[in-house]
Amino acid sequence: MAGFIEKKNILSAGGVSLEDIAREHGTPTYIYSADHIRGQFEALKGAMAKALPKNKQPLLCYACKANSNVAVLSLLNGIGSGLEIVSEGELRRGLKAGFDPQKIVSTGVGKQRSEIEACLNAGIRQFNVESLPELEFIDKIAREMKKKAPVVFRLNPDVSGGGHSKISTGRKRDKFGLSADGVFRAYTMAKTMKNVEPLGLSIHIGSQVFDVKAFEKAFAKLPALVGDLRKEGFTVARLDIGGGFPIQYNDEKLLDLDAYAAWVRDIIVPLDTEIVMEPGRYLVGNSGALLTKVLYVKETQDRNFLVLDAAMNDLIRPTLYEAYHAIEPVKNRNAAKKVYDVVGPVCETGDTFGTDREIPEVREGDLVVIRSAGAYGFSMASNYNTRPLPAEIMVDGDQSALIRPRQSYNDIIDQDIVPAWLKR
Ligand SMILES: Cc1ncc(COP(=O)(O)O)c(C=O)c1O
Numbered sequence: 001m002a003g004f005i006e007k008k009n010i011l012s013a014g015g016v017s018l019e020d021i022a023r024e025h026g027t028p029t030y031i032y033s034a035d036h037i038r039g040q041f042e043a044l045k046g047a048m049a050k051a052l053p054k055n056k057q058p059l060l061c062y063a064c065k066a067n068s069n070v071a072v073l074s075l076l077n078g079i080g081s082g083l084e085i086v087s088e089g090e091l092r093r094g095l096k097a098g099f100d101p102q103k104i105v106s107t108g109v110g111k112q113r114s115e116i117e118a119c120l121n122a123g124i125r126q127f128n129v130e131s132l133p134e135l136e137f138i139d140k141i142a143r144e145m146k147k148k149a150p151v152v153f154r155l156n157p158d159v160s161g162g163g164h165s166k167i168s169t170g171r172k173r174d175k176f177g178l179s180a181d182g183v184f185r186a187y188t189m190a191k192t193m194k195n196v197e198p199l200g201l202s203i204h205i206g207s208q209v210f211d212v213k214a215f216e217k218a219f220a221k222l223p224a225l226v227g228d229l230r231k232e233g234f235t236v237a238r239l240d241i242g243g244g245f246p247i248q249y250n251d252e253k254l255l256d257l258d259a260y261a262a263w264v265r266d267i268i269v270p271l272d273t274e275i276v277m278e279p280g281r282y283l284v285g286n287s288g289a290l291l292t293k294v295l296y297v298k299e300t301q302d303r304n305f306l307v308l309d310a311a312m313n314d315l316i317r318p319t320l321y322e323a324y325h326a327i328e329p330v331k332n333r334n335a336a337k338k339v340y341d342v343v344g345p346v347c348e349t350g351d352t353f354g355t356d357r358e359i360p361e362v363r364e365g366d367l368v369v370i371r372s373a374g375a376y377g378f379s380m381a382s383n384y385n386t387r388p389l390p391a392e393i394m395v396d397g398d399q400s401a402l403i404r405p406r407q408s409y410n411d412i413i414d415q416d417i418v419p420a421w422l423k424r
Pocket residue numbers: 063065066084107108169204206207208242243244245278279280281282
C-alpha cells in the first residue's frame with residue numbers, strides 16, 4: 001500500500017504511527033499519504049511528457065468528486081494540477097484551495113442556475129455541456145450577466161467502460177453527453193447564441209476503466225467527428241478526454257500509462273487542440289486508508305464476524321459497487337490467518353466490507369485498515385444511523401496533520417428543527 005509501510009510487523013503511515021493517530025484522533029479515521037498523491041500526479045504527467053510533444057502537454061484537471069478535502073486540493077494545486085468540478089460546493093472548495101479559475105472545468109448533467117452563475121463569476125476555463133437545454137440555459141444566464149460562457153460539448157461515444165455498471169458513463173443508454181448528431185445540433189444552435197463560445201469536445205466513458213481498449217475505442221470516434229465539425233466551419237480547439245484511470249484494489253491489471261499516452265499521441269495530438277484530462281481516483285485512491293477498530297469478534301456456528309467501528313456510512317463502495325477493499329491488521333501482521341466476514345455496526349446486511357477474508361487473527365480492540373480508500377471514500381460518506389463523519393488526516397513523511405475533525409453529534413442533531421406546533 002503506497003505511502004503505508006510495514007516495519008517490525010507493524011503498519012505505519014509514512015513515518016507516523018497509526019496507533020498514535022488512533023489514540024489522538026479516535027477511529028474511524030481516514031488517512032491520506034501526501035507522497036502518494038504527488039507520486040501519482042507525477043507518474044501521469046511524466047507518461048504524457050514522455051509521449052507527447054512539448055506544446056501538446058495536457059492540463060490535468062483533478063476530478064475532485066473523488067476526494068475534495070481542501071488540504072488535498074491545496075496539495076494538488078501546489079504541484080500544478082487543474083480541477084474538474086461538478087457542483088458549486090466543489091467550485092468553492094477549489095477557489096479556497098487557490099486554483100486559478102482558468103484551470104477549472106465544470107462538468108455534470110444537471111448544472112443549476114446558482115452554480116452556473118458562480119462559475120461565470122469566477123471565470124472558469126469551460127463548461128462541459130451535456131444537453132441542448134443546458135446549452136440554452138447557460139446562454140440565458142450568461143446573457144443576463146453580460147458574459148460569454150466558454151463551452152465544450154460532451155460526446156457520448158457509445159462505448160462501454162467502467163469497473164461497474166453504476167460507474168459506466170459512455171454507453172448510448174447512459175444519461176451523459178450528446179450523440180455525434182447532438183453535438184452537431186449543439187454547435188448549430190450555438191451559432192444563434194451570443195453568450196456562449198463553443199470551443200471543442202469532451203468525453204468521459206466511466207471510472208475504474210479496466211478495459212484499456214475502451215479508451216482507444218472512444219478516442220477513435222473523435223477524428224472523424226472533429227473533421228466533420230471543422231468542415232462546417234465549427235471551432236474545435238479543445239479536447240477534454242476525461243478520467244477513468246483504474247487503480248489496484250486487489251490484483252487487477254493496471255492501465256499501461258505508456259500505451260494510453262501513445263493513443264493520445266496517435267489519435268488526439270494530430271487533431272491539433274489543447275488537451276485536458278480529468279483524473280480522479282488515480283491520483284488519490286491508493287493514497288488513503290480508513291483506520292478502524294475491532295469492536296467485537298463474534299463467532300457463530302457458520303461465520304467469524306469482525307465487527308468494526310467503521311460502517312457503510314463511512315465507506316459505501318463495498319455495498320454500493322460490490323467493491324473489493326483489502327483489509328489488514330495494523331499489528332501482529334504475521335499472526336496465523338483466520339477467515340472473517342468483516343462488517344460494520346449498521347443494521348443492514350449490506351454493511352459488510354468483505355466476506356470470507358483470510359487475514360492474520362485479530363482481537364477485540366485491535367486496529368485494522370481498509371485500504372485504497374482515498375477516492376470516493378470520505379466524499380461519499382453520510383450521516384446514516386446518525387453517525388458522525390470520520391476525521392481525516394494527511395501524512396507527509398514524518399509529519400501528520402488533522403485536515404478535518406470528526407463531526408460532532410451536535411453538528412448533526414442541531415440541524416433538526418422541531419416545528420412549534422409539535423411542542424407542547
Ligand atoms: C466527467 C467526469 N470526469 C472525471 C471523472 C473522474 O473519474 P475517475 O475518478 O475514474 O478518474 C468522473 C467520475 O465520475 C466524471 O464523471
